[in-house]
Amino acid sequence: MNYLRSNGIASPLYGFSIGQDRKNVEHMVPQLSQGGIGLADRDYYLKDDSRSQDIRAAYSTFIIRLFTLTGTSATKAEANAKAIFNIEKQLANAQLSRVEMRDAYRTYNKFSVADLSRKTPMLQWPQILPALKVLGQDSILVNNPAFFVTADSLLQSIPVADWKTYLQWYVLRGAAPYLNSTFVDAGFAFNQVITGQKVPTPRWQRISSLTDGNIGELLGQLYVKDYFKPAAKARMEELVSNLRKAYASRIQQLDWMSDATKQKALAKLAAFRPKIAYPDKWQTYDGLLISRNSFFQNMRNADAWGYNYMVGRLGKPVDRERWGMTPATVNAYYNATLNEIVFPAGILQFPFFDPNADDAINYGGIGAVIGHEMSHGFDDNGSKYDADGTLRNWWTEEDRKKFEVKADALARQFDGYTVLDTLHVNGKLTLGENIGDLGGLNVAYEAFKMTKQGQSDEKIDGFTPDQRFFLSWAQVWRTNTLPQTAAQLLKTDTHSPGQYRAIGPLVNMDAWYKAFDVKENNQLYKKPEERIRIW
Numbered sequence: 220m221n222y223l224r225s226n227g228i229a230s231p232l233y234g235f236s237i238g239q240d241r242k243n244v245e246h247m248v249p250q251l252s253q254g255g256i257g258l259a260d261r262d263y264y265l266k267d268d269s270r271s272q273d274i275r276a277a278y279s280t281f282i283i284r285l286f287t288l289t290g291t292s293a294t295k296a297e298a299n300a301k302a303i304f305n306i307e308k309q310l311a312n313a314q315l316s317r318v319e320m321r322d323a324y325r326t327y328n329k330f331s332v333a334d335l336s337r338k339t340p341m342l343q344w345p346q347i348l349p350a351l352k353v354l355g356q357d358s359i360l361v362n363n364p365a366f367f368v369t370a371d372s373l374l375q376s377i378p379v380a381d382w383k384t385y386l387q388w389y390v391l392r393g394a395a396p397y398l399n400s401t402f403v404d405a406g407f408a409f410n411q412v413i414t415g416q417k418v419p420t421p422r423w424q425r426i427s428s429l430t431d432g433n434i435g436e437l438l439g440q441l442y443v444k445d446y447f448k449p450a451a452k453a454r455m456e457e458l459v460s461n462l463r464k465a466y467a468s469r470i471q472q473l474d475w476m477s478d479a480t481k482q483k484a485l486a487k488l489a490a491f492r493p494k495i496a497y498p499d500k501w502q503t504y505d506g507l508l509i510s511r512n513s514f515f516q517n518m519r520n521a522d523a524w525g526y527n528y529m530v531g532r533l534g535k536p537v538d539r540e541r542w543g544m545t546p547a548t549v550n551a552y553y554n555a556t557l558n559e560i561v562f563p564a565g566i567l568q569f570p571f572f573d574p575n576a577d578d579a580i581n582y583g584g585i586g587a588v589i590g591h592e593m594s595h596g597f598d599d600n601g602s603k604y605d606a607d608g609t610l611r612n613w614w615t616e617e618d619r620k621k622f623e624v625k626a627d628a629l630a631r632q633f634d635g636y637t638v639l640d641t642l643h644v645n646g647k648l649t650l651g652e653n654i655g656d657l658g659g660l661n662v663a664y665e666a667f668k669m670t671k672q673g674q675s676d677e678k679i680d681g682f683t684p685d686q687r688f689f690l691s692w693a694q695v696w697r698t699n700t701l702p703q704t705a706a707q708l709l710k711t712d713t714h715s716p717g718q719y720r721a722i723g724p725l726v727n728m729d730a731w732y733k734a735f736d737v738k739e740n741n742q743l744y745k746k747p748e749e750r751i752r753i754w
């Protein structure tokens with residue numbers, strides 16, 4: 220297990236990473252997390268609905284297929300699949316659910332290495348950590364201690380032969396995408412059941428993704444050179460600044476929050492650090508060997524390099540210039556422990572952003588994304604972190620209660636959105652994102668109303684400025700998702716499906732009712748007292 224992990228090949232049994240200590244953010248610490256399962260969620264092992272059953276059957280077929288491809292007899296391959304599933308099911312059973320895992324306090328458990336080893340006698344951390352290239356650390360963070368107690372007891376109760384099979388499976392599965400087309404096809408056949416995808420992703424797209432995922436800041440330099448215009452960076456800085464002003468004004472006007480908490484919220488808002496387009500200092504990947512000889516070896520080299528880079532961050536100051544997404548990524552993020560909002564070059568294009576478009580388009584698109592990322596600092600999870608990134612309460616008890624009542628109402632509203640037959644959005648799983656969208660669109664609208672176009676009523680292409688703002692928001696979320704993929708995302712994705720991200724904030728915004736003259740008999744209508752306002 221130590222070999223697979225410290226070479227970046229696989230993460231059997233549990234997850235391991237190096238990250239900031241969220242109660243002591245200037246320190247990088249080793250962190251252990253629940254893991255060890257091959258399907259995307261614990262539910263697939265534990266639930267008996269037909270979707271879960273189909274996915275379990277496909278997983279078993281996939282395991283048997285990869286083992287037989289490597290010369291294992293059909294009978295033995297079948298027995299292997301059973302042994303692997305038996306281990307993973309027990310690990311799944313010991314995992315917390317995704318909703319439980321969103322609790323930043325519950326999942327913060329600091330142990331001395333000695334104390335943790337007493338809880339898990341089969342897992343002797345003073346021996347494991349050096350094998351993982353982790354030296355001189357006397358404490359460790361564990362997100363789910365009970366999981367490790369169970370994993371430890373399984374090491375005693377399950378025969379060593381079965382653990383060997385389990386590890387072989389990790390090697391096989393991790394290698395399959397980089398082997399010949401027979402192995403790649405076996406992987407696709409399995410993914411097809413999970414996602415519904417009809418034809419394999421073209422090779423050039425798969426390799427582009429791998430390149431981005433492994434040496435993304437080398438690829439990113441080429442991307443930025445060809446596709447990113449410096450003028451867009453200046454325009455983004457102006458948008459971020461206007462959004463920050465609008466956000467401050469909204470916080471000051473909140474009718475449910477005390478002045479004491481408002482002052483803390485404003486201090487946190489002022490401390491957000493924006494990062495736009497690409498890093499100031501590029502990652503150089505020193506020591507990573509890439510050659511034309513072997514694709515598989517290149518991947519192994521990149522995996523090992525990634526692991527060494529990660530453990531190399533231990534004992535050093537927190538690197539605040541590092542980016543968690545690559546430049547070509549069409550996405551953005553908020554990092555609570557760094558209190559930063561990050562917008563890669565990839566998202567600074569249509570439909571999110573167009574330097575030549577009118578303000579309504581940009582504020583309804585990238586403006587709302589900026590507001591969304593800022594609002595993550597104030598969502599049910601992010602709001603537990605202070606301006607300096609520390610997990611530390613800055614709320615009065617009464618304000619926190621009022622916030623939670625509003626957040627619960629929003630969770631119930633999203634629970635009501637049915638996506639596929641009986642499957643509905645999980646309001647608690649997606650709460651942080653939905654608070655982000657609701658706050659984000661409101662603050663973007665407020666910032667838009669401070670612009671010249673926001674104050675005029677001049678139509679473009681037959682639409683008022685407000686209509687164009689809301690249409691731009693909706694355009695961002697046009698997606699086309701296969702039912703199988705949608706079912707998996709409802710379970711695993713903390714974001715609501717695109718169509719509900721589009722309408723989710725709108726039904727709570729008076730300005731949207733006014734812009735499109737939405738009346739009581741319209742399907743999306745909500746009574747004024749049902750409309751939720753948080754930020």
Ligand SMILES: [Zn+2]
Pocket residue numbers: 591592595652655
């Ligand atoms: Zn988000």
